Amino acid sequence: MSFPDTAPFGRRRFLAASAGAALAATALPGCAASVDDDTNSGGGDKTLTILSGQNEMDAKTIKAAEAALGVKVRLIESDPTKLNAMLAAKNPPDLVRAQGATETPFYAARGVMADLDPYFAKSEVLKVSDLDPVNDVWRFDGEKQGTGPRYGMTKDYSQDSMFWYRTDMFEAAKLDLPSDTDPLSCDEWLDLGKRLVKRRLGKVKVYGLNIQALGSVFLPMMGMTASAGGRVFAEDLASVDFSSPEALKALQWYMEYARADIGPNVVNPNPDGWDWPTYQAGRMAMAGDGYWFGGSIGAEAKVAAVSRFAPAPQLGSTRVSPCFSASGYWIPKDAKNKDLAWKFFEWYFGGQPATDRASSGWGIPTLKSLRPKMPQSTAFQKQAFQVQEQELAHFSVLTCSPYALTTSLDAVINKVLPGAIKSGTSAGKVADQLNSGMNELLAKGKAALQ
Template sequence: MSNLTMSRRFRLATGSLAVAGTALVLASCSSGASDPGTSGDSGASGDEPVTVTVMYKSSEFTEDMIAAYEAEHPNVTIEFIEYDETRLNAMMTAGDPPDIVRSGPNSNLFAKGLATNLDEYIAASDVLTEEDLLPANDAWRYDGTTRGQGSYYGIIKDWSPDATIWQNEALFEGTGVEPLDTTEPISWDELLEKAIALKDSGVEYPLGLEWGWGITNLLQTMIVQQGGAVYNDDLSEATLETPEAERAIQWLIDYGKSGVGVTSLNPLPDGQDAPTFIAGDMAMTMDGYWFGGNLQADEATTVAETTTMAPAPTFGERVSPIFGGVGAYIPSGSDDPAAAWDVLEYFMGGEPAAERAQTGWGLPILESLWEELPSEQPYQEQAKEAALVEAEYVKPLPDSPYVQLSQWDQIVDAEITAGIKGEKDAAQVASSIQEQMNTLLAQGKDQLG
C-alpha cells in the first residue's frame, strides 16, 4: 500500500512539472510537430525491425507489459529508460528524444512545440477514440493559446477528480453533524462549518486537504468556481487582487486557524492523510477516487465499511478539478511517431489499461474501461458511480506557459501560512502572491521568447 500511495504522491507533486522544467531550458528546440500520418502506417504493424524508446517509470510501464507487447509484435523492440529529467534534458538537447515520454500536461510543453499533434492518430484509432476519451483528457489539449481545448498532444494514463472527499461516516455518529451528501456538492463554507463542528465534538482530524502536496490547485479551483480569473488574457500576469481570489484565500486562512486539519504549521508525520484516515482518526480527506485503493489494505477493513466518497465542494459553478493528469506524449522529434503511437495505444487503451482499472488505484481515461473498476465492496461501487458523475464536471485549471506549478506552490504556501499566523490579511496575501508570481511570469516569458 505504501509504495502505491507514495507513487501517487509523486505524481501529484511532480508529474505535471517535470517536462515543464525541461521545456523551459530548451530555448532552441524544434517547434514543428512530426507528420502524424495514420496509425495504419505504423512500423509496428510491418515486418521491418522497429525500436521504440520509452522513458517512463518502471513501476508503471512494467517488464511484463513490454514482454506482452513484443510477443504480439515480433518486429518491435521497446527500449525502456527509467524516467530521469536530467537524462531527458540531455536527449532533447541532442535532438534524439525518446519516442514516448511520461509527463503531466502543461502549456509550456505545448507552446514549445515539443509534443506531436495526435489528432490524426486519434481520428484513425479504434482504441483511443475521441468519443471514448473522457473530458479529463482535455488537460492534454491546446489550441495555441489555452490548455483544455484544441488539438490533442498526449493521453492520460489514469486520473482522478482530486477534490472529491472521502468520509468515514462512523466519525459523524453522535456529533450532531450530518455526513456529506454523496450526490450533491457542499459549499466550501459549509464544509468548513462541518469540520469545525466535528472538531468541537472531539474528532482529532475532521478534514484533511493533503496540504503538503500543494494548495495552489485548491486556490485556483475556488477562484474558477466563482467565475474569477487567475491570469490575464494572454496568461502573462497573475490577477489575484480580486474578490474571488480574496475569498478563496480567506477560506484557506480560516481553515488553518480553525485547527481542523493539517497545514505546513502542523504536518502529519507520514506526509499524507491515508494512515491517519485508515486509523480512524480523520473524518474527511480531500483525495480523489484513487484514494480508495488504500481501503483495500487489511488494516483498513473496518474503516472501509463506513466510508463513502462525496463530490468536490463548490463556490458556485460545479468544477471538479484533476491535479495530476499524468500520462505520456510523443516528442515532436521522435524517429518513428507512428510506431510510438502503436505502443502508446497499447499502454493507454489495451490490456495494461484494463489491468490498471481493475486495481482501483485510478480511473481509466476511456469510459469503456469503467466496467473494469472494482465494485465488490459497497464503497467501491459507490465511489465508481460518484466518479462517473463527477467526470462530467472536470475542467482543466488555468495554466500559463511561463511558470511551473511548483513555483506557485512555494509562494502560495508561504503567504497563506503568514495569513494563518495573523501576519497578513487576505488582501495582503493576494497582493503579495500576485507580485511575486508576476515577477516569475515575466522571467518565464523572456525565457520562452
C-alpha cells in the same frame, strides 16, 4: 521579498539548456531526484525508451509491454534534470510520463511535444469519439487548454476536489453524513473539519480534513476561485490576480484552514507524506482525494466498511469539479521511435492494461467504452461509483499557463504563506505578495517565448 528563480525557459533556451538549469527543480512534479538509476530489460531488437516512475512502469508492466510489442523497453526513472538534458541534446525518450492537466500548455508552447492528431485519426484502437473529455487537457491551441492539437493521453483520472470520509468518525462526533448528491459549501466543509479534528497536548492527533492531497495549494485555490465564478489567471494567462473578490475569498478560506491547524498545510505538512497511511490508521476524518483513492480503501475491508465518497465542495454557486492531474504520457517531437511509441499508446491506453486499470478502482478510465468496467460489486464500490457518475456532469478543464509550471507557482506560495499564517498577516497583503512573486515568474516565462 525575493522569490525562487524557477521561471520557465523559452523555446530556444529550453532546447539549449544545461541539465542543471532552474526548470529542473519543477519540470515534472513529484518526480524522483536521482538521475542515475536507469533500468534496462530484455526484449526484441527495437528499443522503446520510457521516462516514468518504477512504481507505475514496474517490471511486470515492462515485461508485458515487451511481449505485446516485440521490443526491448528501457526505463529511465522520471527526473526533470535528465529530461531537460535529453531534450537539449535532441535525444529525448520515446515516451514521457507527465501530468496532462498542469504541464501540457508549458511543454506545448515550447514546441517539444509531437502532435498526435494524425495518429488518432488513423487508429482503430483509440478513436477520438471514445475519448473521455479529460483527454482534452492534453490539447493546447497556443492560447487555451482544451482545444487545438492533441499532444498526449491520460491513463486514468479523478476529479480531485472530491473527498472521502469516515462514517465512524462522523457518528462518534454525532454529525450528519455529507450528501451523495448535493455538494457541501467550502465553509460547511471547513466547519466539519474543525468539529472532527482531535488534539492531544496541543498537537493534532486526528486530522479533520486534508484539502491538498496532491501536494499543491495553488490548484485547489484555482478550483475554489472558479466555483466562486472567477479565475486566478488573467485571460491571456500571463498574470494572476489573487486580489480579485473570488480569488481573495479562496485565499482567505485556505488561510483560515491553515491557521485552524485541522489538516496538513503549508505550516504543518503531513509527516506520512500522503493521505493513505493516515486515513487507514484512523487519523484523518476527511481526505480530499479523488476517485483513485478508493483503490486503496477498497483493498481494506474494515476501512471500506466505514468509508464513503462525496461531491466536490463549492466556494460559490458555479459548480465545478476539475481534474488537477490527469497523469499520462506524451511523445516528444524529436523522439526517434514515434511510430513504436504510438503502438505503446494503443496497447497501454486501449488494450489489456487499460481494461485492468478500469476494473481496479484506481481511477476513472479514459475511454468511455471502458467505464462499465469500473468496480461495482461491493456496497462501498457501488456508492463510490454512483457518486462519481453524478459528478462527471460537472467536470471542467481549468486552463494552466504556458509561461510557468504550477510547481513554480506553488513555490511562491510555499515561500510566502508559512510566515504569513504564523504572523497573522491579512489576506489582502498576502494576495499582493503572491501577485508580485507569481507575476514576475510569468513575465519571465512569456519573455522567454518571444
